[in-house]
Amino acid sequence: MDKKRLEEALYKKESLIHSFKKREISQIIIENTVNDLERRRLRYLDNEGTDGLYESDEKWLNLLLDEKMISLNGFRFQIFPMDYQEIEREGFDYLPMSNVTKEKFPSNLMCLNVHIPDGVDLGRHKIFDEARTFYKIHYPEYDFHYFVIRSWLVYPGMKKILREDSRIIQFMELFEVEEVSHTNKIQGCSRIFGTEDMDEINLMDKQTSLQRNAYESMDALGVGFASMKF
Numbered sequence: 580m581d582k583k584r585l586e587e588a589l590y591k592k593e594s595l596i597h598s599f600k601k602r603e604i605s606q607i608i609i610e611n612t613v614n615d616l617e618r619r620r621l622r623y624l625d626n627e628g629t630d631g632l633y634e635s636d637e638k639w640l641n642l643l644l645d646e647k648m649i650s651l652n653g654f655r656f657q658i659f660p661m662d663y664q665e666i667e668r669e670g671f672d673y674l675p676m677s678n679v680t681k682e683k684f685p686s687n688l689m690c691l692n693v694h695i696p697d698g699v700d701l702g703r704h705k706i707f708d709e710a711r712t713f714y715k716i717h718y719p720e721y722d723f724h725y726f727v728i729r730s731w732l733v734y735p736g737m738k739k740i741l742r743e744d745s746r747i748i749q750f751m752e753l754f755e756v757e758e759v760s761h762t763n764k765i766q767g768c769s770r771i772f773g774t775e776d777m778d779e780i781n782l783m784d785k786q787t788s789l790q791r792n793a794y795e796s797m798d799a800l801g802v803g804f805a806s807m808k809f
Contacts, residue, residue: 581623581631588616588632591644598646602717611650615643651713653699654706658721659692661685666729666804674729674760674802683757684806689721691809693728697770701732701750711809723809726754731767733803734759740792740799754805767793767800 592613599609619636623629632640642648647658659665661684667676676684684690691710695701707726714723731737733751736759741748768775771793772783785791793800 581627581633582629584632584634584637585620585623585630588640588644592616595644595646604717608649608651608713611653612643612648615650616640648694649713651710652703652706653696654703654710655694655696656710656714656726657692657694658718659690659727660687661690661727662687666727672763672765672802674758674763674804676758676804680757680804684725684727688725689723690725690727690806691723693726693730695728695730695732701746704749704753707753707807725809726807727804728754728806729802729804731770731800731802733805734767734799734801735803736761736799736801738799740796741789751805754807756803756805758804759801760803761798761801763802764797764800766802771800 596609596613599612619632619640620630623631623633623636639648642657649656663676663681663686667674691714710726714721732747733754733756735751735756737747737751765775768777768780771790772780774780774783780794785794
């Protein structure tokens, strides 16, 4: 099944590249976007010793292969009709949205959902102007209203443990924070410590100032939902 999943993805990849070229999207953007498929394929090969894709890769690859996710200079932008289920989620990853926020962001309101892979330069603030230009030129059929982001990077508690000139803080202040969850520390722990397991975090050597500061002030971690006008 995992190999069949890869075969289906590779077939859809050719259709995606054809669509990108019809829209006259540059070769470097095409390569940066579709390379996520190859990265996941190689990870599977390294781990399993054969070709395939994990079931957990399907959600992200479907967004990519259905032409909903594009990589621009490391940032990923997802064509995102507002979906409360995707923002709120459930269980330990729950982030409730108030009625006031839902009035501002009605269901199916067209947005660009911003995803930040590890290692992206958060100081590249002009990326949002670049994204505006890109989507207006290549996807003029969409009427985008906001960039939105659901991330630990826009949780205001981070200001307790980072300097004002921190790139994380400067990035956060590009957005208007709409909602927060003070108890949801899953993403913050995963990105900062590489694990959500507090037993592992307690035992590990805290090698960076961010790790040390976060560990000493775990209340600074949470998740936020934030927006920026398109």
